[in-house]
Amino acid sequence: MATPARLVGVGVFVVCGLLLFTVGLFMIGDRQMAFAKKFTIFTEFRKITGLQPGSIVRVSGAKAGAIKAIAPPNVPGGKFRVEIEIAEELHPLVRMDSLASIETEGLVGGGYLGVGSGTGASPTAAAGATIASKEPFDIADLMQQMGDTIVKVNDTIQKVNDTIDEMKGDVQRAVVSGADTIDVAHKLLVDVGGDVKKMTADGARLSADAAQIAETIRKGEGTLGKLVNDDELYRRATAVATQADEIATSARQVVEQARKTLEGFQSKDGPVEGMASSLKQTMDDARKAMSGFAETMEALKHNFLLRGFFKDRGFFNLADISPAAYRQGVLTSDGARHVVRVWLQASQLFEPAPDTPAAERLTAKGKAQLDSSIGAYLDGLATGVLMVEGYAQTGTRDGEYVRSRVRASLVRDYLIGKFSLTPQMTGVMPLGRDSAGSPGNEPWDGVALAFFEAKETAKKK
Amino acid sequence: MTAVRFDNVSKRFGALAVLDAVSFDIAKGTAFCLLGRSGTGKSVTLRHIVGLVEPDSGTVFVEERDIKGLSRRELGEVRTHMGFLFQNAALFDSMSVGDNVAFPMRRHTKLSDGDIRERARKKLADVGLEADYDKMPGDLSGGMKKRAGLARAMALDPSILLVDEPSAGLDPITAKEIDDLLVATKRGGTTLVVVTHNIPSARVIGDDFAVLQEGRLLVHGTLEALDASEEPLVQAFMRSQGGG
Amino acid sequence: MPSLSTIDRVGASVLALFEFVGALSTFGARACVEAFRPPYEPREIARHLYQFGYRSAPLILTAGMAIGVVLSMHTRASLERFGAEAMIPAGLAIALIRETGPLTAGLLVSGRVGAGIGAEIGAMKVTEQIDALEANAVDAFKYLAVTRIIALMIAMPLLTVLMDFAGIFGGYLAEAAVSGMSWSLYFERAFTYISYSDLIPATLKTIVFGYLIAVAASYLGFSASRGTEGVGEASTRSVVMGSMLIILSDVVLVKIIFFFYPAVSG
Known part of the structure; x- marks a missing residue:
């Protein structure tokens, strides 16, 4: 119970x-x-x-x-x-x-x-x-959207380029036809010319970037696996499209304004000064729009989806590359670049520093040699990477490493200072005594300038 | 007036004929002793009376009612008029001795719990177990269990008491006490049906006797008739002294 | 070619199996019908509820906590790779509440209670206590089987809930040891992704577990024979049968839950 x-x-x-x-x-x-x-x-x-x-x-x-x-x-x-x-x-x-x-x-x-x-x-x-x-974000949709956006961006950039070309033509024509207001026109050209030139350059760069983004996406590159749920890229891409539209609109306005202004020149009785300042204003607006667009492009570059792609183009941190990885050809492994080396001997480049004899410094002769060596590759460096390889054959192993690093750094600093090279695209690589591929395969004491050029750039030459 | 009547009752378990056209009457207020060797169907006969087993053919009447034709409720009612002392007492392990005795009253009377306890104590006192009300069955000896089982069987003052081997496995003194209790019960007007193979015990209790062998009633009659029987088995039985 | 006797034996065992299933089903169905007929034996149900529920609680709580700790460690190991440590409580709670809790509780109860029912009823059977009940005009089936079946059907979901919470608490202990997370945050996070359709059907399905354990064990107890050996066998077979029935029925029950709550499967 x-x-x-x-x-x-x-x-x-x-x-x-x-x-x-x-x-x-x-x-x-x-x-x-x-x-x-x-x-x-x-x-x-x-x-x-x-x-x-x-x-x-x-x-x-x-x-x-x-x-x-x-x-x-x-x-x-x-x-x-x-x-x-x-x-x-x-x-x-x-x-x-x-x-x-x-x-x-x-x-x-x-x-x-x-x-x-x-x-x-x-x-x-x-x-x-x-x-x-x-609507919910979907990776397939994203790719579709991205593809569409890229097409749109390309179109827009093309339009912008066309517009700029057109504008340039108009300005030149105005200069030719408005000979009587030549002073004003000249002044205008000086003012505006810089902008036009910059915008043309920007446009070219952006369209190249956009084309390469499109290519990347077409090839399915990028670290897609990591993309589980981030519609940031989608937003960015949308923003790119929107901005591209804005640029096109601005550019059209620029052209319109420019035309009107130039017509004002031609009619001789227009308030020339006012026109000039208005054209300047318009140019400023267009430039702002262009820089906004460039920023968007920059943001896109840093989006992890496309990181791999931009990395290939040199958007990696050169300082992070280890000698071992470098020797294995990490910069050329994707087949997008080829490398040309210029070998320079330490005896030509360096002399002992007067106050501290153990340290080295560049000689005047060495600087001249560097200047002449880099000359042929300066164009290619706009899209390529310069790696200054340091070699040293005397002393202990760690001493060699340190010395090779110091040598490479000296050269790099000099080149960046002299030729305004992009620091991110110019690296040093201390390789110690291991100088495979040197002329005659001899142990090399000195530096090598390794130019990693994009293959397409190389072909165009 | 008969308390129990078997009319041509047959029962088979598989190929084994346990009862084969057995017929007998038990008059009210008498003691009927069913004798026989182990495994001859004596217990099955008792189970027929209380409806635990149904006959394959023939009819079992209890107080003039055909057990087989009763509904579950009617059968339950008939069962409350009967007490059953199982061979091993079959006390409920999960309850104390007192609760075992009180169990039938709790199930079938509307008495208050206090009254029930009091009556259960009295029933236990009748079998000499007044001190063991709160003990669990596992703590009792075989003889005490049997007496407690008897107290439970008597709880509702049944008109028919069925007893399976009252003295099996008990010492002679305890067996004697149980016999005395049964005789006293009979005197109180209760019909006894006792299955046993202890002849001395049967002599004390019984009015009517029957010997069962291989499913058939060998003899049925008074003590004198059995003593006079020429059946070797009956003679062997009547001469035997001990229980077991 | 198999001999005729082999075929005979196979045939006999197939027949025996069907006979067993038939008898068990009849037994279970009868329990359902009888449960709704008076007398309802509330005292017996309470007594069994005490045995099956209250007395099983320590086992369930201990096992639940241990499982919580283990699950937490496993979840941590797998979620850490994705940097999703914050999901550990939720992952653990979903696993526990949806399946681990009910099934483990079912198996433990089958072991503890199923064996008990089989042995107890089996012992009553071989010592004629069941006959004694009947002789006392008590419906032994109702008194012994139905009350146990009902009691276990009540106890099972309650034990499952105890198991779920003990598991979540065990998970918390493991988590607190590693990250020192507070109980309230852990508890809050544990229920982040639990919806009614996770908790309610998973808990209520254990009523079926309780029914199956008790029916199988009672049936085997009632069919016990051959003295104490039969009792032991009834007890052992109760555990085997109960566990098997739980796991098999779980397959069907989960499918049924998915059918009625399609959201759960998503």
Whole structure:
């Protein structure tokens, strides 16, 4: 028979079990905000990747509620209608212009629905309202988008180039035809010419970059595996497209303005000074737009998706390359570059420093030799890499290493100072006594300038 | 008026015919001793009476009612009129001795718990176990178990008491005490059906006797009829002294 | 070519298997029907609930905590590679609540309670206590089997919840030892990805586990024979049968849960 002590045991057991179960229910309820006062709104998605009824909803990142139901579309390509419950206390943040998007928590987290905080100008979303949505990010979509964007960027850059060419022609024509206002025109050309030249150069560089991005994406390079969920690139790419559009618009305006100004020159009676300053203004605007575009391009370069690609172009940190990796040909292994070496002997380049005889310094003769050696490769260095290899054959092993490093550094510093080489693209490589490939395969004491040129650049020559 | 009547009852377990067209009557208030060697169907006969086993053919009447035709509830009601002392007492291990005795009362009477305890104590006192109310069955000796089992069988003051081997495995003194208890019970008006192979014990308790062999009733009658029987088995039985 | 006797033997064992399944099913079905007929034996149910629930709690809590610690270490090892240590509590809780908790609790209960039921009823059978019950006009099936089945159906989900929480607590201990995370943060994170459809069906399915363990053990107890040897066999077979039924039924139950809560499978 059940004694009172036993009944107490049963009671403790049942109550504890039920209590814990209830705690569990409340934890879940709390997570889904099941016990808060709520209102319901709707949004629609073409794809509901990772969402399910019960998935949590965040408004501006704050835990706000849960998805109540998802109604599938009744036609192919239709949208899923998602019913969202949001805690009443966050209602003021949810405006008619709030954007719903499918997000994931962390790298491997579950999906949740993010609702962006709207703007104050927009009315609060009433219960039952439907807010706009941003379709979930998808790697395949991203590639598609990227491809589209690149095409667009290329087109735009082409347009910009054309416009600039056109503009240059116009300016020149204006100079020719408006001979009577030659002073003014000259002044204008001096003012504007620099800008035009810079914009032309920028345009060329950007279009080259864009073409190479497109190529990379076509080849499927880049560390795609790491890209689990980061739509940063998507945003950037979109921004690139937008900016490219802006540049095109600006450029068109520039041309328009330039034309008008030049027509003003030709009509002889225009307020020439005013025109000139207005043209200057326009040029400034265009330049700003161009630099914004260049920044975007720069940002894109640093996006990890394309990092591999830019690395190939020399956007790696040369200081990080170890001698071992260097010897194995890390800079040429992808086949995009070829290397030309100019071997220079220490006896020609260096002399003992007067105050500290153990140290070396460059001789005047050595500098001249460096100047003449680099001359032929300066053009190629715009896109290539210069590696100054140091060699030393006397002393202990570590002494050789240090000496070879000092020699290479001396040469590098000199070259950067003299020829304004990009420091990031100019490296030193202390190779000690191991001078494989030297003339006659002799042990080399000195330096070698290793020019890593992009093969395409090399071909064009 | 018969308490129990077997009419042509047959029972087989597989190929083995345990009862073969057995018929007998037991008059109310008498003691019926069923004798026979081990494994001759004596226990099965008892189980037929309480409805634990159903006959393959023939009919078992208890208080003039066909056991087989009863619903579960009616059978339950008939069973409350019967007490059953199992060979090994079959006390419920999970309950104390007192609760064992109180069990039938708790199940079938509307008495208060206090009354039930009091009655259970009295029943235990009747079998000399008044001090053992709170002991668990595992702590009792064989004889005490049997007496406690008897107390439980008597708990509802049954009109029919079925006893399976009352003195098997007990020392003679204890066996004697059990016999005396059974005789006293009979005097109180209860019909006894006792399965035994202890003839001295049967002589004390019994009014009517039957010897079962290979599923058939060899003899059925009074002590004198059995003594006069010329069946070798019956003679062997009647001459035997000890139990077991 | 197999001899005729081999075919006979195979045939006989197939028949025996079907007979067993049939008898067990009948037994289980009868329990369902009888459960709704008076008398309901609440005292017996309470007594068994004490035995199966309260008395099993220490085992379940200890095992749950140990499993929590082990799971936590495993989850840490795998999630660390992705730099997702913050997911350890959630990963552990999902594993525990969805499957590990219910199944392990089921197997432990099958071992402890299933064996107990098989042995207890088996012993009552061979010592004629079941007959004594019947002779006392008590429906032994109801009194012994149905009450145990109901008690275990009540105890099982409660034990599962205990196991879940003990596991989460064990996981917390392991986590706190490594990262010193606070209990409240751990607990909060543990429930990050748990939804009602994880907790409720997984917990309630153990009612079926309880039913299967108790039915199998009671049936084997009732069919015990041949003295103490039969009791031991009933006990052993109860554990084997109970564990097997749990694992097999789990396959079906998980599928059913996925059917009714498609969200869980996603």
